[in-house]
Amino acid sequence: MSQKFGLEGHSLAFADDASPDDRRPVTGEAQAARRPPRSLWSAALRDADWLTHDRVTAFTRVFLVLLIGFVASIPWTAPTMDVGHDFAAFWTAAHLALEGRAADAYGEAARAAVAALLGQKNYAPFFYPPTALLIWLPFALLPFAAAAAVWITATAAAYAAAVRALLRGGSVVPALAFPAAWVCALFGQNSLFSTALLGGSAMALDRYPIVAGALIGCLTYKPQIALLAPLVLVVTRRWRALAAAVVTTLTLMAIATALFGIDAWIGFIRALPEASAWNIGGAPGFEKFASPYAAIRLLGGSSDLAWIVQLGAAAIAVAVLAVILRTRPGGAAEIALMVAVTGLCVPFFGNYELVILAIPGAWLAAQALTQGWLPYERLTLAALYLTPFAMVPAGANGIPLGPFAIAALIALVVRRIRHLPQF
Template sequence: MATLRDAEWLNGTRARVYPRLLLAASVGLALIWIVAARGGIDLAGKPLGTDFLSFFAASELTLQGRAADAYDVAAHWAAQKALFGPAVGYSAFFYPPPYLIVCLPLALAPYFVSLIVWLAATGYAYWRALRACAGPRLDAAVLLAFPAFLVNAGHGQNGFLSAALIGAGALWLERRPIVAGLMFGALVYKPQLALMIPIALIASRRWTTFAAAAVSAAALCAASYLTWGEAVWRGFLDASPLARAALERHLVGDEKMQSVFAAVRLLHGPLALAYCAQGATALAAAAALIWLQRRDFRGSSEGPALVAATLLASPFLLDYDLTLLAFPLVYLAREGLERGFAPYEKSVLVLAYLLPLASRILAGGLDLPIAAPTIAATLYFVARRRPAGPAPAAPLIASAES
């Protein structure tokens, strides 16, 4: 228990060396996976970038003047098969029409060129947001070795983009409230990650940011409607039952999900219990944000707490969405190095850092869902931090040995 409580083994040297070893292993694994692919199909029989195929096919259909077909399974799947052959599995497109604005230029370049540009551009935005959160002396190896980087890149997903929008918005709440609102509003393309934002903004009385977010979301919805008409929105609404079925009927895989809902289903709980547990968790996360504002109004933990609460609130949360978890982790590491770590805090940091690597393995192999309790513990340590005002920039890894 003392080892877990104090985690004295995690000193400065280990905190620098272990991430570098993990980063080297991650890069090596990625290179082997890419080299072993044949015709762009990896060892698992899926295209490299997997989920990016959904975005690319939606872009092709949209550029052909068939935007509504992105929500037609037969047409969307046919576009995917045209790229990688008839044996390719289907990658669904559950996103609202504003996401078509993001996807639109993807098919202007060949698939693999587009995939590289997509990951580089969104990954750089994510990096910049994290660097701004942690300060200029951020240890790059600690950030790049965070397993969510590899998970999101391997899927070709939008986890970098979502995390950059939420992380940058949370960081700019005080200095650039309108820009923060525009960032939050852009999450209309992935609304399940925006559930806590209105609650957090109301609790902190950030009315300018709230209004900017509403305008941003409305503008993106209007732009998609004016560009592609009613048909694309009708197609999205008609296809929405498939997204619900994917959540409720294990079509995505409960072991891949990181939510309380998925944990209950993984443990063979009934659907009603899963929804009740998820609702209770979302209410608890919202209550934590409100309590935090009463305790430390607009304090330094406001943004990290919002990010952690966001991860707890959504029932549809996949492992690549854990890119968001880096923001509260950076905050806790920075605060701990500046002001000392609370009992068990370093152990929770290590567990949360490795969560994107371990969660699917433990859930799929042992029916052991650890994501939700780990994220909840992260939110707990963020919220319990003593009020200290805006935290100064600090290096993620201390120069001292302990």
């Protein structure tokens, strides 16, 4: 009797009557010998066997050195660049909260403080809920430059640890050289922290649901990233994780209210219309967003048309998410798909936020190294890897790469889940 796991040209065959040495997955050269003949270019694209582990590692090591060299040269090559621009807003808001003026973090006082810190420019106000101030409050005890260095280093280390866990001990060099991670670090943004929380929840969801739920609850410091978490936990019937997420969220809200007062919440609510107008109007630049909404605006479409396309794409992605998760493929797979779909659902998904896609990317790589690569998987992942590097110049020339890259990632994760071995 034989057992087979069909993987679209990467079938793993086992024969009960074979010798012990022959009871191995048919991969590599033996697999290639069984495939029908194809043209050289077709094979290079479909299988991308030239993207070996050693070559990918070597390329990303060189890329990492180049990125480090670029950052080190900024004081001479780009002295006007505001490194840590976004962290300045976080640090300033926390500093005001430390002084007992948390409500001022959402108004002109914070804007003026950031302008004084970085120079006289038009800076957006602080758009995060008061619970986020709990994260940055300790950093306000340090001078700005030291606080930014500690923040970037700590969140980068947490990000690397989360990706390494998903890779099951594999090299984290590709993750460290991921262009989105460097964009995030240069801004002093928080997506490395979000990625660490998402990766931790992915690894803990099956064995430690309460821990996973608590990590998801912490993600409500940036609500749009946790947008789909309740749906995922309900569809997969992970009630303990859901309860832990709700309790964590309520606890953080209670602590923030006790420390900062109700005025902080009022300030946050009053800032929301400006936050919406800031993003809808494309103040940061639509080329920096990876959403369907931004794609339509880049292509010259109206705001109304952009919202229709955005809502339609999000509805389809959420429907796919719900259908696939009904099979309960496992905690890591569930979080990986949730993260990929989130990228298509958030209308103002910035290029620095693309770093959270390292979670589904690492999960896919781990599965491929265990089960074998599926057709076009290597090539698509390589293209996705370089998207954060290419999307801004491409968008500036009217080519919106972001939503297509995210849609491709969703397709890869869905296909991989459908081909997980059934036991």
